[in-house]
Amino acid sequence: MEERHLFSVSFAPHIKTDRSTEKIMKLVILSLMPSVIVSILYYGVYSLFLYLSCIIFCVLFEHLFCKIQGRYSSIRDYSAVLTGLLLAMTLPPSLPVWTACIGSFFAIVIGKMVFGGIGQNPFNPALTGRMILLISFPALMTSWNVPSFLPADAVSGATVLGNAKTDLSLNGVISHIDFDFMNLLISNGGSLGEISPLLLILGGLFLIYKRVISYHIPLAFILTVFLLSGVIYLFDKNVTVSPFVHVLSGGLLLGAFFMATDYSTSPMFNMGKIVFGIFCGVLTVAIRVYGGYPEGAGFAILIMNAFTPLLDKFFKPKVFGAKYAGNS
Amino acid sequence: MFKKYKSLRGGIHPLDHKEADVSIIRDIEINKGDEFFIPFIQHIGSPSVAVVRDGEEVIKGQLLAECGAGLGSRIHSSVTGIVKSVSTVPHYIFGNVPGCVIEVTETEGEFCRIKGGATLSETVKEAGIVGLGGAGFPTHIKLSPKNHIDTIIINGSECEPYLMCDHALMLNKPKNIIQGALLLKDFLKASACIIAVENNKKDCIIKLSELSSKYNGIDVVSLPVKYPQGSEKQLIYSILSKTVPSGSIPADIGVVIQNVATVNAVYEAVNFSKPLYERVVTISGDTQNPSNYKIPNGMKVSDIFSRTSNPYNNGKVIFGGPMTGSSLSSLDIPVIKTTGGILQLNQKSREQIQPCIRCGKCSEVCVMGLVPRELEASFIKNETEKNIKNGIMSCVECGCCSYICPSGRLLAETIKAGKKYAQKLMKEKK
Numbered sequence: 001m002e003e004r005h006l007f008s009v010s011f012a013p014h015i016k017t018d019r020s021t022e023k024i025m026k027l028v029i030l031s032l033m034p035s036v037i038v039s040i041l042y043y044g045v046y047s048l049f050l051y052l053s054c055i056i057f058c059v060l061f062e063h064l065f066c067k068i069q070g071r072y073s074s075i076r077d078y079s080a081v082l083t084g085l086l087l088a089m090t091l092p093p094s095l096p097v098w099t100a101c102i103g104s105f106f107a108i109v110i111g112k113m114v115f116g117g118i119g120q121n122p123f124n125p126a127l128t129g130r131m132i133l134l135i136s137f138p139a140l141m142t143s144w145n146v147p148s149f150l151p152a153d154a155v156s157g158a159t160v161l162g163n164a165k166t167d168l169s170l171n172g173v174i175s176h177i178d179f180d181f182m183n184l185l186i187s188n189g190g191s192l193g194e195i196s197p198l199l200l201i202l203g204g205l206f207l208i209y210k211r212v213i214s215y216h217i218p219l220a221f222i223l224t225v226f227l228l229s230g231v232i233y234l235f236d237k238n239v240t241v242s243p244f245v246h247v248l249s250g251g252l253l254l255g256a257f258f259m260a261t262d263y264s265t266s267p268m269f270n271m272g273k274i275v276f277g278i279f280c281g282v283l284t285v286a287i288r289v290y291g292g293y294p295e296g297a298g299f300a301i302l303i304m305n306a307f308t309p310l311l312d313k314f315f316k317p318k319v320f321g322a323k324y325a326g327n328s
Numbered sequence: 329m330f331k332k333y334k335s336l337r338g339g340i341h342p343l344d345h346k347e348a349d350v351s352i353i354r355d356i357e358i359n360k361g362d363e364f365f366i367p368f369i370q371h372i373g374s375p376s377v378a379v380v381r382d383g384e385e386v387i388k389g390q391l392l393a394e395c396g397a398g399l400g401s402r403i404h405s406s407v408t409g410i411v412k413s414v415s416t417v418p419h420y421i422f423g424n425v426p427g428c429v430i431e432v433t434e435t436e437g438e439f440c441r442i443k444g445g446a447t448l449s450e451t452v453k454e455a456g457i458v459g460l461g462g463a464g465f466p467t468h469i470k471l472s473p474k475n476h477i478d479t480i481i482i483n484g485s486e487c488e489p490y491l492m493c494d495h496a497l498m499l500n501k502p503k504n505i506i507q508g509a510l511l512l513k514d515f516l517k518a519s520a521c522i523i524a525v526e527n528n529k530k531d532c533i534i535k536l537s538e539l540s541s542k543y544n545g546i547d548v549v550s551l552p553v554k555y556p557q558g559s560e561k562q563l564i565y566s567i568l569s570k571t572v573p574s575g576s577i578p579a580d581i582g583v584v585i586q587n588v589a590t591v592n593a594v595y596e597a598v599n600f601s602k603p604l605y606e607r608v609v610t611i612s613g614d615t616q617n618p619s620n621y622k623i624p625n626g627m628k629v630s631d632i633f634s635r636t637s638n639p640y641n642n643g644k645v646i647f648g649g650p651m652t653g654s655s656l657s658s659l660d661i662p663v664i665k666t667t668g669g670i671l672q673l674n675q676k677s678r679e680q681i682q683p684c685i686r687c688g689k690c691s692e693v694c695v696m697g698l699v700p701r702e703l704e705a706s707f708i709k710n711e712t713e714k715n716i717k718n719g720i721m722s723c724v725e726c727g728c729c730s731y732i733c734p735s736g737r738l739l740a741e742t743i744k745a746g747k748k749y750a751q752k753l754m755k756e757k758k
Contacts, residue, residue, distance in 0.1 A: 005642065007644070007645070007655070007657045007658065008643065008655065009644075009655045009656070009657050010644075010655055011738070011740070011741040011744065012648075012650075012651060012653055012654065012725075012727050012741075013650060013651040013652070013727030013730050013731050013740060014644060014646055014651075014653065014655065014671075014673055014675070015342060015343075015489065015651070015675060015731065016675075016730065016731055016736065017340075017342075017731055017732050017733075017734070019732075019734050020682075020734050020736065021682055021685055021734045021735050023734070024685075024734055074682075074683075077682060079685075116683075117683060118682075118683055118685055119683050119684045119685040119686050119735075263685050263687040263688070264685060264686050268686060268687075268688030268699075269688065269691065316699065317691065317694075317697040317698075317699070318697055319574060319696060319697045319718075319719035320337065320561065320565075320571065320574075320695065320696040320697045320722065321561065321571050321572055321574040321576075321696070321722065322573075322574045322697075322719060322722070
């Protein structure tokens with residue numbers, strides 16, 4: 001029988017970018033690596049164990065969920081790995097593994113998979129996981145352990161923002177703020193991922209350079225926090241810490257570069273991104289200064305996530321040549 | 329020396345693969361006994377009506393088919409030979425269409441000249457000239473606009489990867505293009521004529537601007553390199569800062585756009601009385617000898633591959649560029665007037681289509697400001713009215729959204745299908 005050749009036929013376009021979902025996720029993971037490595041060096045082997053358990057639990061839960069639902073396992077797109085990594089970065093270095101397991105469950109299953117998996121979730125999965133842990137186990141989630149490689153005087157029991165909050169509630173004024181610009185490189189205390197503001201900024205700039213994320217959200221977010229906290233600080237130094245401390249400590253940089261820019265849960269259009277960033281900033285400062293928690297970036301992002309569909313609808317681009325937006 | 333022009337909204341920068349040799353336009357070898365398939369649809373509009381019968385001898389350039397009813401164009405023979413049958417022949421998009429098969433009996437000799445009409449538009453119609461950029465819109469219709477035309481844009485941007493046929497033409501026949509442009513400008517009484525070339529063809533820009541400097545009202549502009557820079561509405565926006573309203577054509581705002589190859593055909597029709605039966609085609613892709621050939625219409629792809637030392641490598645064969653071209657299902661399909669390139673691509677397609685991750689890249693690259701992911705979602709949910717409201721009919725089918733999608737979703741493909749549904753619905757409503 002004559003052998004028949006089958007032609008490959010498809011619609012145009014016939015070429016595609018080599019940047020797949022998997023590649024984007026890997027780029028984000030790569031950009032986080034410097035911070036992760038420094039935090040492991042600083043906090044010791046247990047933190048590595050915590051990172052790995054978060055990642056493994058996240059991937060496992062996603063795989064199991066897909067299998068139970070009887071659909072194709074989506075773990076190969078690396079998004080579960082990224083969620084696990086980001087979740088671990090928001091946890092205190094000494095958190096027990098069972099807590100990390102619960103966090104991973106809420107991040108992946110409740111935060112993402114019940115909505116239909118990647119791209120469908122309204123709230124950032126890693127932050128969902130963290131916030132559920134924070135509310136359920138407040139003591140565990142705010143006990144910052146002492147670094148294992150002790151540079152003797154760098155011992156810190158709490159974060160800068162936490163100290164300020166405690167001072168304020170006990171004495172009514174903020175007394176000691178031990179923050180200098182050396183903390184830009186290695187800040188003392190805080191969650192695993194908050195260890196080095198400088199490396200987070202570099203990682204974020206790398207993502208912007210690689211066009212994985214756009215600059216709109218981080219810029220609007222950080223600038224708003226800086227300006228707003230600066231204004232409050234100028235009016236009354238006893239209410240809050242300096243704007244530099246606001247920007248460089250806490251989860252702001254991690255949140256602004258890596259969580260507020262999450263594709264699924266942030267607006268798609270540039271104007272929407274700017275508004276999203278501004279409101280994230282306003283809410284962060286409001287929670288930090290007037291709220292009960294010392295840290296507000298995570299809550300701010302989650303609250304603004306809920307407004308994403310609205311912002312997308314409102315700031316839809318104008319069709320080229322159309323008289324007004326959204327109509328041809 | 330050259331003014332910088334603003335870039336279009338969105339767009340992409342694919343690897344351009346402009347590797348074909350542009351220094352010469354090669355002639356292709358035609359042998360006695362070759363079979364040529366000449367479809368009577370090589371343009372937008374109704375099929376042309378045959379004026380030859382089975383067994384009739386035709387010479388190169390002789391009229392084979394007259395304009396059909398309504399929008400149409402003439403078809404001329406590209407070879408000297410015997411008409412073996414007037415029935416159906418393969419077409420790269422429509423499957424089998426009316427056409428004729430010609431067996432070559434003589435490879436030498438002059439072409440049959442056209443008589444030439446009283447006006448340029450009539451001559452163009454007689455020569456069977458259609459838009460050679462890829463769409464194949466009959467040029468004589470474009471030359472009879474309802475409004476006054478102030479500006480003619482000669483489109484030499486050639487923004488698709490791989491394709492270099494316009495580049496080769498501008499480099500080898502710059503005089504034809506300048507003269508042809510002047511013919512069009514005088515005929516339409518336009519005040520300005522602009523030849524638009526993308527920045528990556530500096531040699532063409534220099535050559536054309538040297539020649540054009542002798543004439544008034546004809547300019548060469550260098551445009552930033554971006555796909556789809558050559559798309560009509562985007563080109564007008566880049567050069568003239570004018571926006572063509574949705575649902576309108578460029579002529580409505582006093583602009584006519586012609587491809588450089590079309591302008592060359594107009595020049596040849598007027599000065600040499602030559603009908604349009606051959607064109608420059610880029611043979612490129614994942615092949616050893618990417619180059620530009622002058623190929624007569626109706627030549628089969630299998631013959632072209634064997635005569636240009638670009639053997640078929642079992643990959644995908646594409647007519648046109650990789651962004652908008654059509655893939656072939658057989659090597660018996662003939663080249664027609666609108667075929668600017670024949671590419672062989674071996675790139676493997678994505679194994680799996682993944683869910684949308686809402687990255688927004690599709691909307692970021694969309695030159696028309698649409699949101700492809702929403703149009704796709706609405707199409708899947710069969711919400712045609714919503715799609716119409718969201719401007720699906722504005723889509724220029726450039727393919728940027730599908731190119732950029734990290735999840736490998738078939739956005740442009742789906743929107744193309746959605747446009748058909750939208751058209752149908754709008755017709756029913758009227």
